[in-house]
Amino acid sequence: MTNEMDKTDQARRTRGGFSRLLLWGKIKVRPFWRIFKMPSAQRWLLLIVASLAIAAFLSQTLEQAPPLYRLGDMAQKDLRTDRDLLVKDKRATEKNMEDAARKVLPVYDYAPSVLPEIEGIIDSAFSVMRRRSSEKTQKGEVEHILGFELTSREFLVLKTYRFNEKLIKRLEDLTAPLMKQGIVSDKELLLQEEGIVVRNIQTGEEVTRRDLDSLLDYQEAKEAIKKTLEGPQTQNVPIDLRGVMAKIINNLVSPNFTFNREETDRRRTVERTLVKPVFFSIEKGEILLRKGERVTEEGLLKLEALREERRKGGTLVMVIGFFLLTGFFVAAFYLFSTKNIRKVSPTNKDILFLILILISSLGMARISVAIAEGLAGAFPGVPLSSYYYFFPVAAGAMLIRVVLNSEVALVYAIFVSLLTGLLLGEGIFLPIFYLIGSIVGAHSVARCDQRSQLIKGGLLVGLTNFLLVSFQGMSTGRIFEVDILFGLLMGLAGGAVAGIMVVGITPVVESIFGYTTDIKLLELANLDQPLLKEMLMKAPGTYHHSMIVGNLAETGARAITINPLLARVSAYYHDIGKITKPQYFIENQMTGNNRHDKLTPSMSSLILVSHVKDGIELAKEHKVGSKIINSIRQHHGTRLINFFYQKAKEQENTGMQEVDERDFRYLGPKPQTKEAGLVMLADAVEASSRTLDDPTPARIQGLVQKIINDIFIDGQLDECELTLKDLNAAAKSFNIVLNAIHHQRIEYPEAQAEGERQKNGGSSPKSTKEAKGKAGKSKENGRKDIKRLGVSRE
Numbered sequence: 199m200t201n202e203m204d205k206t207d208q209a210r211r212t213r214g215g216f217s218r219l220l221l222w223g224k225i226k227v228r229p230f231w232r233i234f235k236m237p238s239a240q241r242w243l244l245l246i247v248a249s250l251a252i253a254a255f256l257s258q259t260l261e262q263a264p265p266l267y268r269l270g271d272m273a274q275k276d277l278r279t280d281r282d283l284l285v286k287d288k289r290a291t292e293k294n295m296e297d298a299a300r301k302v303l304p305v306y307d308y309a310p311s312v313l314p315e316i317e318g319i320i321d322s323a324f325s326v327m328r329r330r331s332s333e334k335t336q337k338g339e340v341e342h343i344l345g346f347e348l349t350s351r352e353f354l355v356l357k358t359y360r361f362n363e364k365l366i367k368r369l370e371d372l373t374a375p376l377m378k379q380g381i382v383s384d385k386e387l388l389l390q391e392e393g394i395v396v397r398n399i400q401t402g403e404e405v406t407r408r409d410l411d412s413l414l415d416y417q418e419a420k421e422a423i424k425k426t427l428e429g430p431q432t433q434n435v436p437i438d439l440r441g442v443m444a445k446i447i448n449n450l451v452s453p454n455f456t457f458n459r460e461e462t463d464r465r466r467t468v469e470r471t472l473v474k475p476v477f478f479s480i481e482k483g484e485i486l487l488r489k490g491e492r493v494t495e496e497g498l499l500k501l502e503a504l505r506e507e508r509r510k511g512g513t514l515v516m517v518i519g520f521f522l523l524t525g526f527f528v529a530a531f532y533l534f535s536t537k538n539i540r541k542v543s544p545t546n547k548d549i550l551f552l553i554l555i556l557i558s559s560l561g562m563a564r565i566s567v568a569i570a571e572g573l574a575g576a577f578p579g580v581p582l583s584s585y586y587y588f589f590p591v592a593a594g595a596m597l598i599r600v601v602l603n604s605e606v607a608l609v610y611a612i613f614v615s616l617l618t619g620l621l622l623g624e625g626i627f628l629p630i631f632y633l634i635g636s637i638v639g640a641h642s643v644a645r646c647d648q649r650s651q652l653i654k655g656g657l658l659v660g661l662t663n664f665l666l667v668s669f670q671g672m673s674t675g676r677i678f679e680v681d682i683l684f685g686l687l688m689g690l691a692g693g694a695v696a697g698i699m700v701v702g703i704t705p706v707v708e709s710i711f712g713y714t715t716d717i718k719l720l721e722l723a724n725l726d727q728p729l730l731k732e733m734l735m736k737a738p739g740t741y742h743h744s745m746i747v748g749n750l751a752e753t754g755a756r757a758i759t760i761n762p763l764l765a766r767v768s769a770y771y772h773d774i775g776k777i778t779k780p781q782y783f784i785e786n787q788m789t790g791n792n793r794h795d796k797l798t799p800s801m802s803s804l805i806l807v808s809h810v811k812d813g814i815e816l817a818k819e820h821k822v823g824s825k826i827i828n829s830i831r832q833h834h835g836t837r838l839i840n841f842f843y844q845k846a847k848e849q850e851n852t853g854m855q856e857v858d859e860r861d862f863r864y865l866g867p868k869p870q871t872k873e874a875g876l877v878m879l880a881d882a883v884e885a886s887s888r889t890l891d892d893p894t895p896a897r898i899q900g901l902v903q904k905i906i907n908d909i910f911i912d913g914q915l916d917e918c919e920l921t922l923k924d925l926n927a928a929a930k931s932f933n934i935v936l937n938a939i940h941h942q943r944i945e946y947p948e949a950q951a952e953g954e955r956q957k958n959g960g961s962s963p964k965s966t967k968e969a970k971g972k973a974g975k976s977k978e979n980g981r982k983d984i985k986r987l988g989v990s991r992e
Contacts, residue, residue, distance in 0.1 A: 240546050245532060248553045249525035253517075255560040256524070256621055269498060273487040277501075278571045278582070283480040285503040289495075290476040298473045299466035303395045303406065305458045306382070310400060312454040313377040319343060319450060327356060346449045352442045372426055372447055376419050381453045385415035388457075396455070413455060423447050482623070531613060541605040548602060551711055555594045556614060563589055563618050581681040583624050587631070587667055587689040590696035591618055592659045595636035596643050596652070597700050601713045604640060611636035631666050631689075638662045639696060647716040647763055649701050656697015663689030714823025719767045722822055729820050730770065733777050739785030740776045743884060744769060750880035750935050754928035755873065758920075765873045768829035771822060772877055775813025775830070779805060785888075799846035803839045803862045810834060810864060825873075832874040833881055834864040835914040868917045875918035876928060879906055883932050893940035895933070902932045 267273070323343045327336055337353050348356075382388055393408040407413075414422065427440045480486070486500045487493065493501075535542045544552065570585035594614055599607035611633055619629030642655035667689045671682035708718055725731075734741045748769035755765035780786040782793055782805050794802045813830045843862040850857050869875035882905045890897055906925055909915060915925075 244549045249528045251557045253521040253524040267493045271493045277487040278485050282482050283503050284477040287476040295470040295473045298469040302466045302469050303393050305395045305461045306455045307399045307458050308396045309454045316450045355438050355442050380413045380455045381419050382455045383453045535609045539605050541603050559594045580684050584681050584685040587685045588692040591632040592635040592639035593696040593699045596639040599640035600643050600715050607640040635659050647720045652701045653697045656694050660690040660693025663693050714825040719763045722767050736777050737780035737786045740773050747880045747884045751876050753931040754876045757927040757931040758924040760872045768877050771826050772833040774816050775809035778812045799842040803842045829874045832869045833877045835868040836863050836866040838863050875915050875920045895937050898936045899933050902929050
């Protein structure tokens with residue numbers, strides 16, 4: 199029973215552990231994947247991709263390897279080096295190594311033990327001879343010790359002289375001088391050297407000997423022995439004994455100086471490795487191989503040097519390090535720009551767009567370098583750097599200025615100019631050249647509402663490039679040299695190409711990313727747009743209201759120096775949602791019947807609020823652009839629908855659920871840009887101005903001020919950066935427009951036919967006087983209103 203309970207408890211613990219593991223997975227794993235759904239995570243992921251792309255373009259590891267040629271092959275194309283190279287001259291280096299090895303003297307091992315060994319052999323042999331044993335046995339033992347055979351006569355001669363000590367002494371005296379002088383096996387090989395290093399194999403001591411002629415080879419040693427035996431010092435030795443002595447010495451003497459090839463080769467190898475390689479330099483841009491020429495040995499050395507230089511950057515650690523360096527640079531640039539420059543607050547879509555432009559620009563630079571190298575090979579008189587002035591780097595900054603704003607264009611210009619300069623590696627002038635051209639190009643297309651202005655901007659960039667190259671030529675004193683003159687033409691043409699590129703790319707960017715440029719806004723401002731024509735037919739009152747709001751917003755935008763075209767077009771489209779239910783809006787109720795009379799206040803407020811949502815859907819359907827859609831979404835902010843809220847409060851029953859103000863507010867958000875805030879103000883002012891019975895200048899001014907104050911106090915302008923100065927300037931511009939719309943008119947008498955006047959009793963003097971009185975009264979009231987504003991008329 200106890201065992202069963204233990205097994206049950208163990209099973210529960212196992213299930214509990216498994217359940218905790220699953221729970222940990224839900225807590226840890228799922229949020230990890232959800233991170234990539236967060237906009238901030240997506241933004242940093244895009245920046246990582248940008249870092250990888252930049253590292254790929256700037257890294258030398260991704261360069262195309264030089265072609266493989268063999269000696270004598272024909273070069274298929276010009277090959278130009280893209281960096282300074284030091285090429286190892288193998289022939290010169292090998293010669294130096296051979297010279298160094300040749301200077302190493304050969305090592306000969308000196309064996310001082312050879313002479314004692316010979317003396318020991320002689321002593322051992324003669325000691326055997328002195329023993330009393332059979333002649334045959336003695337002879338065999340002696341021959342074994344000596345290492346060679348003796349004839350019976352020779353052995354008999356030795357035996358006759360009783361193997362005495364004097365004989366041994368004579369043999370040793372003959373051998374010792376020869377061994378001390380030194381005997382080598384091959385003297386001819388020895389004499390080829392300037393000297394030798396003699397190393398004592400017992401003590402390890404080394405001495406250098408230059409007197410190589412004093413050494414003997416084996417043949418010379420034999421002749422020396424023969425000459426000594428024939429000399430006066432051996433005159434008392436019998437001839438037959440001299441022959442035996444010569445045979446013993448000749449057979450026992452061996453070289454005591456032995457050539458040590460292994461040690462000699464080792465020392466020579468060490469000296470070879472100590473020799474420094476010989477290099478010759480190749481400057482960046484120099485042609486290594488020309489098309490159609492045979493590949494020489496020197497050309498192969500240059501190719502191998504270039505291949506080795508590019509191979510150096512191929513290690514994984516270097517690639518990772520370069521990517522981290524690039525990523526740190528991108529992150530620092532991004533954080534500084536977004537935290538310190540007010541208008542640099544890109545969305546993820548903007549970051550994606552900027553990355554694509556950057557990658558396209560760097561890729562175009564890469565391709566252009568290859569083309570420039572080909573042209574430089576075809577026209578050797580023109581330096582490669584002159585072609586770099588043609589690269590339309592400014593096109594990216596111009597496009598960003600057209601699509602986004604000046605601040606982002608400036609940040610991009612600095613970034614891309616620096617990277618392109620690093621890519622080309624032509625010193626400090628190229629980054630400055632590209633930066634100034636990009637800034638001028640971005641400025642030239644500000645408030646661009648015509649595509650021809652993009653071409654003009656490109657020409658202005660070309661002129662700037664022309665001046666920069668000329669200034670650079672003047673600073674170096676080479677203004678009239680061929681490369682500077684050609685650079686002037688390249689810079690001028692590069693600016694024009696940049697403008698043409700922007701003209702072609704802008705519509706594509708507008709279509710893909712949904713950006714609303716000034717050119718697009720100008721197209722949307724055309725009153726023949728299908729959406730505006732539909733509003734004119736279905737909601738004419740709203741159409742008229744939108745046109746007036748457009749004029750108000752445009753005038754206000756000019757007064758506070760923001761984009762007037764964006765403000766006007768936003769106003770045109772801000773109420774397009776009323777097309778779906780036009781009769782529920784007062785400006786479209788021509789018959790005087792108000793449909794809201796039969797609805798509850800809450801239902802009426804829902805209908806009014808829904809026109810914002812309907813407008814957004816229509817705008818997306820007709821692809822009017824994100825800026826216009828944002829203005830539609832924000833033009834009411836979170837304002838209160840006061841009329842129906844007050845009506846609901848009046849109908850509120852005591853004891854029932856209280857009316858919640860939030861149910862009668864628009865959903866927002868509040869205006870995020872100055873243009874959207876201005877549209878909100880213009881919309882409210884225009885609608886309220888229609889309620890004035892007698893729209894005099896003073897009343898209009900008071901109404902405008904009241905509407906703006908109410909909106910400001912309600913906090914609707916907290917997020918759009920409109921200042922009090924901006925509000926004051928906008929109010930003044932609104933007054934001017936509304937006074938022009940609601941100006942006083944003279945009531946002209948109705949023209950009637952003569953017969954009709956008689957039928958009706960003729961014209962009434964009284965009515966004429968009343969008309970004049972009304973006109974005079976209106977004129978007098980107008981003068982009073984003008985005086986109230988502080989303006990006098992003489």
